[in-house]
Amino acid sequence: xxxxxxxxxxxxxxxxxxxxxxGRLSREHRAxxxxxxxxxxxxxxxxxxxxxxxxxxHPPAAVGVVVPGVVDENAGVAVMSENLAWHDVPVGAxxxxxxxxPVAVGHDVRAGGLAEQxxxxxxxxxxxxxxxxxxxxxxxxVVDGVLCRGDGYAGEVGHIDVGHDLPCACGGQGCLEAIASxxxxxxxxxxRTGAGVSGSRDVADRVRLGDAVAVEVWDEALDAxxxxxxxxxxxxxxxxxxxxxxLGESGELVIEPLERRLRxxxxxxxVPRLVPAQLGDGAGCVGAGLLARDLAGER
Amino acid sequence: xxxxxxxxxxxxxxxxxxxxxxGRLSREHRAxxxxxxxxxxxxxxxxxxxxxxxxxxHPPAAVGVVVPGVVDENAGVAVMSENLAWHDVPVGAxxxxxxxxPVAVGHDVRAGGLAEQxxxxxxxxxxxxxxxxxxxxxxxxVVDGVLCRGDGYAGEVGHIDVGHDLPCACGGQGCLEAIASxxxxxxxxxxRTGAGVSGSRDVADRVRLGDAVAVEVWDEALDAxxxxxxxxxxxxxxxxxxxxxxLGESGELVIEPLERRLRxxxxxxxVPRLVPAQLGDGAGCVGAGLLARDLAGER
Numbered sequence: 001x002x003x004x005x006x007x008x009x010x011x012x013x014x015x016x017x018x019x020x021x022x023g024r025l026s027r028e029h030r031a032x033x034x035x036x037x038x039x040x041x042x043x044x045x046x047x048x049x050x051x052x053x054x055x056x057x058h059p060p061a062a063v064g065v066v067v068p069g070v071v072d073e074n075a076g077v078a079v080m081s082e083n084l085a086w087h088d089v090p091v092g093a094x095x096x097x098x099x100x101x102p103v104a105v106g107h108d109v110r111a112g113g114l115a116e117q118x119x120x121x122x123x124x125x126x127x128x129x130x131x132x133x134x135x136x137x138x139x140x141x142v143v144d145g146v147l148c149r150g151d152g153y154a155g156e157v158g159h160i161d162v163g164h165d166l167p168c169a170c171g172g173q174g175c176l177e178a179i180a181s182x183x184x185x186x187x188x189x190x191x192r193t194g195a196g197v198s199g200s201r202d203v204a205d206r207v208r209l210g211d212a213v214a215v216e217v218w219d220e221a222l223d224a225x226x227x228x229x230x231x232x233x234x235x236x237x238x239x240x241x242x243x244x245x246x247l248g249e250s251g252e253l254v255i256e257p258l259e260r261r262l263r264x265x266x267x268x269x270x271v272p273r274l275v276p277a278q279l280g281d282g283a284g285c286v287g288a289g290l291l292a293r294d295l296a297g298e299r
Numbered sequence: 300x301x302x303x304x305x306x307x308x309x310x311x312x313x314x315x316x317x318x319x320x321x322g323r324l325s326r327e328h329r330a331x332x333x334x335x336x337x338x339x340x341x342x343x344x345x346x347x348x349x350x351x352x353x354x355x356x357h358p359p360a361a362v363g364v365v366v367p368g369v370v371d372e373n374a375g376v377a378v379m380s381e382n383l384a385w386h387d388v389p390v391g392a393x394x395x396x397x398x399x400x401p402v403a404v405g406h407d408v409r410a411g412g413l414a415e416q417x418x419x420x421x422x423x424x425x426x427x428x429x430x431x432x433x434x435x436x437x438x439x440x441v442v443d444g445v446l447c448r449g450d451g452y453a454g455e456v457g458h459i460d461v462g463h464d465l466p467c468a469c470g471g472q473g474c475l476e477a478i479a480s481x482x483x484x485x486x487x488x489x490x491r492t493g494a495g496v497s498g499s500r501d502v503a504d505r506v507r508l509g510d511a512v513a514v515e516v517w518d519e520a521l522d523a524x525x526x527x528x529x530x531x532x533x534x535x536x537x538x539x540x541x542x543x544x545x546l547g548e549s550g551e552l553v554i555e556p557l558e559r560r561l562r563x564x565x566x567x568x569x570v571p572r573l574v575p576a577q578l579g580d581g582a583g584c585v586g587a588g589l590l591a592r593d594l595a596g597e598r
Contacts, residue, residue: 070567080567127449141534143449148442150426150536153569160530161564163462170566231459231530235440237449265460267470268369268379270452 002061004296005054006289007047008108009033009067011083014043015282016050019064019289023119025282027054033084040078040089048098062102064111064292065091066284070152071107078105079152104291109155111287112244112279113140114147118290120278121242129238130277131157133225133254134245137177143236162227176228180221182246189217204250218253226261233262233269244277251276301360303595304353305588306346307407308332308366310382313342314581315349318363318588322418324581326353332383339377339388347397361401363410363591364390365583369451370406377404378451403590408454410586411543411578412439413446417589419577420541428537429576430456432524432553433544436476442535461526475527479520481545488516503549517552525560532561532568543576550575 006025008015010033017028029050034042051063069081076092078084092105106114113122113130122128122142130140137158141148148154158177159170168175178184182200189203190196192213197203206214229241247254259274279286305324307314309332316327328349333341350362368380375391377383391404405413412421412429421427421441429439436457440447447453457476458469467474477483481499488502489495491512496502505513528540546553558573578585 139534143442143447143453144445146443146445148447148535150442151538151569153536154442154534156533156536156568159533159566159568161462161526163460168566172564172566227460232534234455234458235438235453235531235534236447237452237455239450265471267458267467269455269458270450 002058003056004289004292005051005060005063006285006292007050007063007065008111008284008288009043009047009065009084010108011068014046014050015285016054017285017289018054019286019293021293023115023286023290025286025289028282028285029054036084036086040084040086040091043084044091044094044098047095051099059099059101062104062292062296063095063099064104064106064288064290064295065095066106066108066111066288066291067091068108071105072152073106073110073149076103076105102295104288104295106288106291107152108284109138110140110147110149111291112283113142113287114290115279115283115287116140116242116244116277117142117147119286120283121275122240125240127236127238129232129236129241130283131229131241131243132245132277132283133180133182133243133247135181135183137181137228137245139232141232141236141238148236157228157232160228160231162224164224176224180224180228185217185221185247189214192217200246201250204253207253221247222254222258222261225258226265229258229262230265233266233272237270238272239270240273240275242275242277244280244283248277301357302355303588303591304350304359304362305584305591306349306362306364307410307583307587308342308346308364308383309407310367313345313349314584315353316584316588317353318585318592320592322414322585322589324585324588327581328353335383335385339383339385339390342383343390343393343397346394350398358398358400361403361591361595362394362398363403363405363587363589363594364394365405365407365410365587365590366390367407370404371451372405372409372448375402375404401594403587403594405587405590406451407583408437409439409446409448410590411582412441412586413589414578414582414586415439415541415543415576416441416446418585419582420574421539424539426535426537428531428535428540429582430528430540430542431544431576431582432479432481432542432546434480434482436480436527436544438531440531440535440537447535456527456531459527459530461523463523475523479523479527484516484520484546488513491516499545500549503552506552520546521553521557521560524557525564528557528561529564532565532571536569537571538569540571540573541576542573543579543582547576
């Protein structure tokens, strides 16, 4: 089969590359996401440009494009994507027309979960969750071997009420993501200390040095994550939970202490293994490639 | 096709009947569940007796049996059923041998959810939840048209931590079921008043009369239910949630006030419709019949 091209459109950058049968990403390319309007025209132009750059002499067998927000995979429509200011953009139809090949449209986190389940940390597991903990927190849920979509609304573990009184950007209160995302950990440490930290990795460094405020902020994040994941475990019973995103990169400060906290909250449940995600920030792109390969009829 | 026989084995009674193609239950029969041991022998004898009583001159095309607890539907094994004191009982293999016909084994709540989705309150909806609120609270989750099983562990919404400090029978604390099940509502009202109430329907009657303690206990239950259901909505995004069980019977005191509370907790989520379940305490039996019909190859 000729190649498939994968594109992961994020709020700040567009990652792309070629994905082979084994889910390996090559010829990686990264560009800034252009300023965008509700119709998505500038971003779709950029996606077409990226595909033209990566394609060989023949049209690709298929292209996979993943975006954040609420995505209706069946219809190929980005229903609502705050980061891109998109509403009801028919990504699949527009790109298929312009690229002259089949285009699979997916959700960045669910595509990442598909990638982790097929070729990453959850390989061979029928019930799994991929939970990137970055700017926000979401989950890709695989139940009985099938990725849960819920018409694009499934997996919003970041907005489970975990019992604090902080407001969340979504308009709610008590959301997991408002206390435990990599962004929240960074912001909360900076607020309490006045120190300039550039990301959760900086906070992690201070945890390792025994900085009391860093330890406190980190522990509060882990407590909240354990509570949110316990709800997830009760509802969809993953055997493996792969933690990704910025916080997942500080693996030894996350996996074991989080697993301990989670275990103490479970009673009759099946206790999942916690593992670091394997595909890093390429997960969405690999997933986009797998969706494209599926669409091109390889599986 | 010849008929299928459905059996719903509960902790106190065994319900059974014949289920037709349209999911209609007839020739209903109800018997006490006999005292049971870990191997389940006495209960399985009773199930065989019930099937012999209901069957016609020909062997049934299939029998469907549903039980509570952790059930591995694929293997036909009741992994762990507290109410029946069962552990790893190979229900399917034992009954198929004794009855001389195919036997489908299911979980009572998930089978009830299947029934509500195919022929009840969630008919025609691809993403739905059936939540019986009775002695305990559980959920049958249908995502993208498929019932979530998670090897028998999915759907435990009753043990989501909703942020109170009451202990739960499961050994945990803060569980939804400890404050919002029909049994919890009854118990909590009796504890606060010393009044003898025989069930949540009695408490509902007092809510209607304006009894302040009844209103308080009822409101606390609804607040907790809204919080648990909000987590469920975030993770699996049902379009419809059907409330069943003892509390569901007091529909007008539950559906509208619960929907209002749930709605106030949701932000960007898809807001589900709340409806009363339609099949009453026959849901599990109808579901058992549908599983049997599926097994007999009708669908």
